[in-house]
Amino acid sequence: MAERITRDDVAHVAGLARLELTDEELERFTVQLAAVLDHAADVEALDTAGVAPTAHPLPLVNVLRDDVVRPGLDRDVVLAAAPSVEDDRFRVPPVLGEPS
Amino acid sequence: MTEWETVVGLEVHCELATATKLFCACRNAFGDEPNTNICPVCLGLPGSLPVLNRGAVELAMRLGLALGCTVEPSLFHRKNYFYPDMPKDYQVSQYDQPINVDGVLELADGTRVGIERAHLEEDTGKSTHVGGGGRIHEADxxxxxxxxxxxPLVEVVSRPDLRSAEAARAYVNELRAVLVATGASDARMEEGSMRVDANISVRPVDFSTLGTRCEVKNLNSTRSLGRAIDYEARRQIALLEAGEQVTQQTRHWDEADGRTHPLRSKEEAYDYRYFPEPDLVPLVPGDAWRTSVAESLPPLPAPRRRRLAEATGSATAAVAVVVERGLDDLVLAALAAGGDAQRLVVHAEHDLAGGVGALTTDAFAALTRMEADGALTATQAKAVLAELVANGGDPAAVAAALGYEAMAGDALAVAVDDAIAANPDAWARYLAGDTKVSGFFVGQVMRATKGQADGRVVTALLGQRADAGG
Structure with a gap:
């Protein structure tokens, strides 16, 4: 099997997804993901010249709703399901760095 | 010594003034009680599905068309990151196929700034950091x-066409004016409905390639924006002049210490793993929709400024103020009703900041006419205008009620001669070329005439007396 994906690639992707993998899992998933990519390569082999790219499997565009308010969820019900709450807000562990 | 040029591009996030959110029917409102406008979709609960808000698309198109963009077929992507402000662990945004591309924003001084794109995306939740004095890195x-x-947000991305802090501030002010004119957003920086990030680099003035840039965040006012650009340019120039390099990174503006601090470098940049949002189908606004949106746009600031400048021949800065105040229609109507172009603009620029109140177009026109004919001095006209704004009425009647009657030229000449006779020392200084003394004489004549004299006429009379040999 060609080097479709390296162990380092898998470790990087796992890190992005906040997954902690053992060495054994890294090995196993590297092999499995390579097989998935090989399957995608089968599709790549098809002649798609003249086929327009699609962004979605459904033959639909412009699924829209009117800008009208509808009631959502009751705060007390939602917050009751949260692991931790303070001042009517979700309490979360400290975060480092800003994302955007 | 190298001469440096600052290069700035801005990314401005604008909250759209819709009734509901981008993908669910929760209320879009600032300042409501926490977590009262939430539902399974915006909480990212399993099994919930987003449905795009037609109103948000319409406002995005209004803004895009007002910026001269092309409205394109567009797609939504997921931008993946783990941060509690997005409960889904991704933000839905537009990536390589945004709705609006390739526009231009014309600033008040005529500078044209390229717009790369203006795309739709959803805003994040609001985090409050507790402990550590509110600082994110020290929070408990x-x-x-x-x-x-x-x-719903539109992110407006400019090209790196700005060259100074002042130009960047002017860009933000102009964009705000367009947002308000189109009704796309209330554009209040202090409420966070308009948020600005700046990409800043420097280069020697004769270079055509761009220097390494830093992106500066946490700019909560146009004042912060200007200060951050000036600081960041100085910092980068100092590095380069010391033979060091600028590192591409994201930096955080600290308003209190007036500096930027590194947040993360290019190597640490987030890998967002964008991929097409499978729960949303493509957005392809048809010609009819685009045309109806384009036709519903109000007159925009730049063409309004051009129209006013052409009609009155006034200076760029005055025209910009009058349009910003929304007084250009009044000035143009008063001009058509026989008003004096220059005086209309001067009053609109300086004396109507608090609104027009009871002032009518015809009264405004007549007032400037009286002024132009010499029936009222500039000071008197101001007073009459204030009364017209407060209580309305006819300017001639108001002027009479205030006791303003044009002084006959003879009476004024007598007052000038009296002032000269009463102040021989000052007059000697005037004759010796001390022009500052003319202000003293104007003041004397004003006092003697209870403010009814026209200062310019007094100055002219003084000159005549001097030429006649004192």
Missing amino acids: HSLVDYNRAGV
Whole structure:
């Protein structure tokens, strides 16, 4: 099997997804993901010249709703399901760095 | 010594003034009680599905068309990251196929700034960091309010066409004016409905390639924006002049210490793993929709400024103020009603900041006519105008009621001669070329005439007396 994906690639992707993998899992998933990519390569082999790219499997565009308010969820019900709450807000562990 | 040029591009996030969020029917409102506008979609609960808000698309198109963009078929992508302000662990945004591309924003001084794109995306929830004095890196924990999660945003990305802090501020002011004119957003920086990030680099003035840039965040006012650009340019120039390099990174503006601090470098940049959002189909606004939106646009600031400048021949700065105040229609109507172009603009620029009140177009026109004919001095006209704004009425009647009657030229000449006779020392200084003394004489004549004299006429009379040999 060609080097479709390296162990380092898998470790990087796992890190992005906040997954902690053992060495054994890294090995196993590297092999499995390579097989998935090989399957995608089968599709790549098809002649798609003249086929327009699609962004979605459904033959639909412009699924829209009117800008009208509808009631959502009751705060007390939602917050009751949260692991931790303070001042009517979700309490979360400290975060480092800003994302955007 | 190298001469440096600052290069700035801005990314401005604008919250759209819709009734509901981008993908769900929760209320879009600022300042509501925490977590009262939430539902399964904006909380990212399993099994919920987003449906795009037609109103948000319409406002995005209004803004795009007002910026001269092309409205394109567009797609939504997921931008993946783990941060509690987005409960889904991704933000839905537009990536390589945004709705609006390739426009231009014309600033008040005529500078044209390229717009690369203006795309739709959803806002995040609002985090409050508790402990560590509110500083994110020292916080003990954070509290999240999801009322803002899913509120529709348009992110307007400019090209790196700005060359100074002043130009960047002018760009933000102009964009705000367009947002308000189109009704796309209330554009209040202090409420966070308009948020600005700046990409800043420097280069020697004769270089055509761009220097390494830093992106500066946390700019909460146009004042912060200007200060941050000046600081960041100085910092980068100092590095380069010391033979060092600028590192591409994201930096945080600290308003209190007036500096930027590194947040993360290019190597640490987030890998967002964008991929097409499978729960949303493509957005392809048809010609009829685009045309109806384009036709419903109000007159925009730049063409309004051009129209006013052409009609009155006034200076760029005055025209910009009058249009910003929304007084250009009044000035143009008063001009058509026989008003004096220059005086209309001067009053609109300086004396109507608090609104027009009871002032009518015809009264405004007549007032400037009286002024132009010499029936009122500039000072008197101001007073009459204030009365017209407060209580309305006819300017001639108001002027009479205030006791303003044009002084006959003879009476004024007598007053000038009296002032000269009463102040021989000052007059000697005037004759010796001390022009500052003319202000003293104007003041004397004004006092003697209870403010009814026209200062310019007094100055002219003084000159005549001097030429006649004192």
